[in-house]
Amino acid sequence: xxxxxxxxxxxxxxxxxxxxxxxxxxxxxxxxxxxxxxxxxxxxxxxxxxxxxxxxxxxxxxxxxxxxxxxxxxxxxxxxxxxxxxxxxxxxxxxxxxxxxxxxxxxxxxxxxxxxxxxxxxxxxxxxxxxxxxxxxxxxxxxxxxxxxxxxxxxxxxxxxxxxxxxxxxxxxxxxxxxxxxxxxxxxxxxxxxxxxxxxxxxxxxxxxxxxxxxxxxxxxxxxxxxxxxxxxxxxxxxxxxxxxxxxxx
Amino acid sequence: xxxxxxxxxxxxxxxxxxxxxxxxxxxxxxxxxxxxxxxxxxxxxxxxxxxxxxxxxxxxxxxxxxxxxxxxxxxxxxxxxxxxxxxxxxxxxxxxxxxxxxxxxxxxxxxxxxxxxxxxxxxxxxxxxxxxxxxxxxxxxxxxxxxxxxxxxxxxxxxxxxxxxxxxxxxxxxxxxxxxxxxxxxxxxxxxxxxxxxxxxxxxxxxxxxxxxxxxxxxxxxxxxxxxxxxxxxxxxxxxxxxxxxxxxxxxxxxxxxxxxxxxxxxxxxxxxxxxxxxxxxxxxxxxxxxxxxxxxxxxxxxxxxxxxxxxxxxxxxxxxxxxxxxxxxxxxxxxxxxxxxxxxxxxxxxxxxxxxxxxxxxxxxxxxxxxxxxxxxxxxxxxxxxxxxxxxxxxxxxxxxxxxxxxxxxxxxxxxxxxxxxxxxxxxxxxxxxxxxxxxxxxxxxxxxxxxxxxxxxxxxxxxxxxxxxxxxxxxxxxxxxxxxxxxxxxxxxxxxxxxxxxxxxxxxxxxxxxxxxxxxxxxxxxxxxxxxxxxxxx
Numbered sequence: 001x002x003x004x005x006x007x008x009x010x011x012x013x014x015x016x017x018x019x020x021x022x023x024x025x026x027x028x029x030x031x032x033x034x035x036x037x038x039x040x041x042x043x044x045x046x047x048x049x050x051x052x053x054x055x056x057x058x059x060x061x062x063x064x065x066x067x068x069x070x071x072x073x074x075x076x077x078x079x080x081x082x083x084x085x086x087x088x089x090x091x092x093x094x095x096x097x098x099x100x101x102x103x104x105x106x107x108x109x110x111x112x113x114x115x116x117x118x119x120x121x122x123x124x125x126x127x128x129x130x131x132x133x134x135x136x137x138x139x140x141x142x143x144x145x146x147x148x149x150x151x152x153x154x155x156x157x158x159x160x161x162x163x164x165x166x167x168x169x170x171x172x173x174x175x176x177x178x179x180x181x182x183x184x185x186x187x188x189x190x191x192x193x194x195x196x197x198x199x200x201x202x203x204x205x206x207x208x209x210x211x212x213x214x215x216x217x218x219x220x221x222x223x224x225x226x227x228x229x230x231x232x233x234x235x236x237x238x239x240x241x242x243x244x245x246x247x248x249x250x
Numbered sequence: 251x252x253x254x255x256x257x258x259x260x261x262x263x264x265x266x267x268x269x270x271x272x273x274x275x276x277x278x279x280x281x282x283x284x285x286x287x288x289x290x291x292x293x294x295x296x297x298x299x300x301x302x303x304x305x306x307x308x309x310x311x312x313x314x315x316x317x318x319x320x321x322x323x324x325x326x327x328x329x330x331x332x333x334x335x336x337x338x339x340x341x342x343x344x345x346x347x348x349x350x351x352x353x354x355x356x357x358x359x360x361x362x363x364x365x366x367x368x369x370x371x372x373x374x375x376x377x378x379x380x381x382x383x384x385x386x387x388x389x390x391x392x393x394x395x396x397x398x399x400x401x402x403x404x405x406x407x408x409x410x411x412x413x414x415x416x417x418x419x420x421x422x423x424x425x426x427x428x429x430x431x432x433x434x435x436x437x438x439x440x441x442x443x444x445x446x447x448x449x450x451x452x453x454x455x456x457x458x459x460x461x462x463x464x465x466x467x468x469x470x471x472x473x474x475x476x477x478x479x480x481x482x483x484x485x486x487x488x489x490x491x492x493x494x495x496x497x498x499x500x501x502x503x504x505x506x507x508x509x510x511x512x513x514x515x516x517x518x519x520x521x522x523x524x525x526x527x528x529x530x531x532x533x534x535x536x537x538x539x540x541x542x543x544x545x546x547x548x549x550x551x552x553x554x555x556x557x558x559x560x561x562x563x564x565x566x567x568x569x570x571x572x573x574x575x576x577x578x579x580x581x582x583x584x585x586x587x588x589x590x591x592x593x594x595x596x597x598x599x600x601x602x603x604x605x606x607x608x609x610x611x612x613x614x615x616x617x618x619x620x621x622x623x624x625x626x627x628x629x630x631x632x633x634x635x636x637x638x639x640x641x642x643x644x645x646x647x648x649x650x651x652x653x654x655x656x657x658x659x660x661x662x663x664x665x666x667x668x669x670x671x672x673x674x675x676x677x678x679x680x681x682x683x684x685x686x687x688x689x690x691x692x693x694x695x696x697x698x699x700x701x702x703x704x705x706x707x708x709x710x711x712x713x714x715x716x717x718x719x720x721x722x723x724x725x726x727x728x729x730x731x732x733x734x735x736x737x738x739x740x741x742x743x744x745x746x747x748x749x750x751x752x753x754x755x756x757x758x759x760x761x762x763x764x765x766x767x768x769x770x771x772x773x774x775x776x777x778x779x780x781x782x783x784x785x786x787x788x789x790x
Contacts, residue, residue, distance in 0.1 A: 051614050053780045075621045084611040084787070087543055089550040094525045101525075101539035102619040130550070146615075 001060075002027045002154050002185035008047050008057035009209075017043040019209035020057065025154075025187055025202065030180045032196035033189040035206035036234060041189040042082055044206070045158050048187075049079045062153040075103075078147030080140070082158035082189075088132040092123050092142045095131055099146040110149070117145035122171055137168030144172060148179070155179065157188035161195060173199065197226040207234045279359050286363035293370030303374040305461035307473040311371075311392055312464040314364055318396035320423070321360065322404035348502060355397045368392050375477050384483045385476035391490050392472050398497035405504035418552045468493040530639075536625055540616075540632030545639065553691065554608060561597040562644055565590055585658025586741075591645050591669035596726065598641040599676025603683040603719050605633045607691045611787045617779045626776035630684075630768050634677035645669050663749030664740040667756030668733065674760030675729050678767030679722045685774045687718035688785040729763050 003025035010018045018040040025031045033041050046052035048059045050066045050073060059066045062076040090098055093114060100110030118124045121141040126134065131142055140160055147155060155176070161169050176186050176199075190196055196203055197217060203226075204214035212233045213220055221229050289310055296303040355361070368389045376382045464470045471486035478486060525542045532538035548554050606613045616629055645666065653662040733756055740748040775782065 049618065051617060051780055051783060071621050071623065071625075074618055079614075079618050081614060084614045087547075087609070087612050087615060089547050090525070090543065094546070097525045098539050098543055099615070099619065101534065102536050102615070103621060104535055107534060 001025065002029065002062060003031075003048065003187060004060040005044075005048060006058050008044060008054050008059060010043055010047060010052065010055050016209055018047070018054075021206070021209075021211050023048075023204055023211065023214065025185060027185055028180055028183050029185055029202045030176070030200050031185070031187045032200035032203040033187065033206060034191065034193060034196050034203055034230065035189075036191055039191075039206040040209040041191075041206055042158055043209075045156055045187070045189060046081065049077060049081070049156050050074060051079070051081065051084075075150070076153045078150065078152035078155045080143045080147045080155075080157045080160055082162065086131055086139070086143055086146070088134075088139075089130055091128045091130055092118060092134070092138075092145075093127040095142060096145055096149060100149050103150050105150060113149055114145070117148060120171075120175060121145055122168075135165070137164040140164050141168055141172060144175065148175075152184070154185040154187065157186065159190060160188055161190060161192065193225075193227040193230055197221075205230055205233055282359040282363040283366070286367035289367035290370035293367075294373040297374050302457070304474065304477060305457045307371050307374060308461040308464050308470045309457065310367065311469040311473040312467060314368065314392065315396050315399055315467075315469045318360070318364070318400040319403050322400055322407075348505060351401065351505070352397070355401060356393075361393060361397070364393055364396055365389065371473065371476065377477075380480060381476040381483075384480075384487065387487055388472040388475045388490075391487060391494065392469065394494050395468055395472070395490060395497075398494050398501060402497045402501040402504065405501050408504070422552045422555060536622075536628045537632045537635065540629060541636045541639065544633060544636035548636075548640065557601055557608075558598075558640065561601050562594055562641065565594045565597060566644070566648060585653075585656040585661050587656060588649055588652045588658060588661045588665040589668070590652070591649050591665050592672050594648060595641065595645060595669040595673035596676050596723070598637060598644075599673050599726075600680050600719060600723070602633050602637055602677055603680035603722065604688060604691065604715060605680075605684045606688045606782050607684075607715075607786045609786070610691060611783075613783050613786055617783055620776075620779070623776075626779075627768060627772035630681040630771050630775065633684075634681060634764070634768070637677055638673065641673060642670070645673070660744040660746065660749060663746070664737060664744075664752040667749070667752035667754070668730075668737060670753075671733055671756035671760035672726065672730060674757060674764040675767075676726050678764030678771075679726050679729075680719075681768045681771040682774075683715075683718045683722045685771050685778070685782055687715040688782050689715045690786050733759060 001024055003023060005021055005023040008018060008021045009016075021040070021044050023033075023044075033044070035041050043052065047054040047057075048061065048066065050070050054067070061073050064073045064076060066073045087095060087098065096114035096117065097107075097110055100114065101107065115124075118127050121144065123138060123141055123145070126138060131139060134142065144157070144160065147157075157176075160172055164172065176188075180186055200217055202214075202216050203220060205212045205220075213229075217226065220226065293303065293306055293310060296306050371389060372382065372385045376385050461470075465474060468490045472490050475483040475486040525539065525546070526532050527542065527545055530542075530545075532541050548558060609616070620626060620629070622628075649662050649666045649669070653659050733752070736748065736752050736755060740752055
């Protein structure tokens with residue numbers, strides 16, 4: 001298993017953000033963590049990647065316990081968090097050089113990998129621009145490059161397609177697919193169901209801090225669109241038409 | 251036009267930072283009115299001192315206009331009435347819009363303060379009813395000149411000011427303004443010569459020299475008008491009125507352009523720079539990368555530049571006053587001023603006391619890339635090296651320059667030794683503070699305007715941090731005590747031998763203490779990294 005999560009839980013004050021989550025992600029999977037806003041996806045990913053200490057539970061990445069062997073676990077994963085900044089007053093190329101050196105990588109290796117990543121992600125023309133001046137799409141792409149630089153076994157991406165233009169989203173998808181084809185594992189979160197349905201082979205559906213269902217995409221949807229499965233599981237949906245009966249009338 | 255009042259009321263009422271904003275507003279009110287009353291009185295009592303009142307009026311009027319021109323650059327991001335593109339969506343005709351922006355500029359503390367200060371012209375120079383009327387018109391025209399000049403400049407620069415570069419410029423400029431207050435004091439002392447007759451003569455001459463060219467600016471025309479014969483006076487007023495009209499036209503044009511193509515802050519292509527600044531050797535690996543990042547940030551991130559400039563700049567300027575003004579002291583009396591270097595070192599070291607707060611949520615990058623047991627120590631060491639790279643040359647230059655000016659070379663070596671020791675200790679102690687009492691720093695800090703330094707962040711957390719820094723300073727001074735055994739004899743019986751001894755022992759001792767402190771800090775950073783990250787993430 002590339003990722004194994006058991007009983008992960010975390011509360012902030014009175015609010016229970018994650019209430020005991022189990023996940024299993026096999027090696028080489030393109031794994032989607034879906035759920036509405038506030039479902040606990042970001043908190044779960046932060047705990048799995050070692051950025052937020054869980055109250056309870058454990059997480060293993062590439063067989064290594066994240067919270068008892070954090071240094072070793074970090075060598076196996078690449079992270080693209082949501083809502084956390086990069087060192088944005090560096091240019092795109094400087095940021096990659098910086099990231100590589102932080103991980104103690106050989107500088108000629110860093111330079112050649114950074115150049116290739118910038119090329120493939122379409123950032124070669126903006127490599128000397130400060131990241132703070134990048135668009136959202138460019139920012140996500142350079143963050144992805146930074147997460148891939150040390151060739152991790154598992155890549156964790158929190159909302160990588162949020163507010164990203166279609167062209168950049170396409171590029172990101174292509175890079176991720178290539179990564180999984182060569183044996184890498186991708187775990188990403190999203191609240192966009194179509195995206196998950198199209199990209200992933202495995203999903204877990206989260207709501208209110210719990211995993212409601214998990215498995216391969218085909219198992220879960222059983223012939224229906226994934227969105228319908230999701231709405232059935234999460235609740236809510238097609239109600240309340242009558243109360244808006246004035247809408248659209250002239 | 252009520253918009254301005256509404257905005258003012260809104261900014262004083264709502265939100266989390268309301269108390270801080272109200273305090274800031276009252277402070278601004280008191281300071282603005284206080285300064286203008288002082289200017290009024292200063293100008294009024296100068297009456298009858300030959301050319302002095304005329305010169306004072308010219309300088310005051312010109313500096314008022316200059317102040318109005320600079321102000322929008324500082325407050326642009328927080329003042330919604332300065333930027334036409336922010337009002338573009340309101341259902342207003344262009345004429346209404348211009349009225350809103352123009353009248354908006356006339357409401358608030360600055361215009362009242364300006365009128366009050368400028369009215370000092372009347373008691374200072376008025377000789378007849380005619381000149382009284384001329385003076386009154388001149389004061390009103392001055393306010394019009396201030397407002398039109400400031401709006402025209404703001405509208406012309408709005409493209410630049412709206413961009414990130416412009417906002418950075420505003421923050422950097424506010425540091426310069428803050429620093430210039432430090433310069434005003436010694437300069438004033440030179441100008442007024444501390445009351446001695448020779449000094450005041452020099453001061454008046456300097457003022458006269460300053461006023462001479464300013465007399466030819468529109469502000470100068472207005473200031474001089476009441477003392478001129480009537481035809482010349484009318485010409486001066488008319489001239490100023492024409493300038494105001496031109497400025498208004500420029501402003502109108504710029505606003506129209508701003509409305510027609512709002513917000514296009516383009517990105518320029520930058521020169522390739524590389525992570526490590528040219529001409530600097532840094533070790534490969536994590537430490538080198540972090541030092542390079544910190545040095546880049548010192549130049550590229552205004553809040554860091556401001557912090558460094560104010561923490562180093564203020565103590566550097568301290569000796570300037572006594573050195574320039576003298577005040578009956580001989581050069582050798584001033585030789586101990588070289589020990590101000592110790593103060594520079596102390597404050598510069600404290601700049602790293604919230605290093606993770608300055609990195610903000612980007613701290614996760616350090617956390618996620620720490621893969622070696624020694625990485626935690628490297629993270630803290632790098633921050634301290636970056637400070638040293640900047641501050642050690644400053645200390646050297648300071649000690650050499652002050653020693654050369656005062657001739658007190660015998661104090662140079664012990665002062666430098668002590669300063670380096672303090673720098674090493676203080677960086678190490680602030681490494682401890684930075685992991686124990688980290689707190690979030692707001693992303694957009696400006697010393698002026700709405701996003702002031704007090705708002706945002708967590709007041710409780712920064713209070714704890716302030717306390718931690720205070721305790722840290724106490725600890726640092728306590729850790730310096732062993733060096734007193736060498737320093738006291740060096741102060742009482744200056745000798746080259748003692749000086750050199752201090753120059754060697756001081757830094758060695760400092761580095762030892764600093765290293766021990768950093769080890770303690772690294773242990774905590776390695777164990778509680780996620781908790782530090784949680785502290786510095788500003789509440790979302």
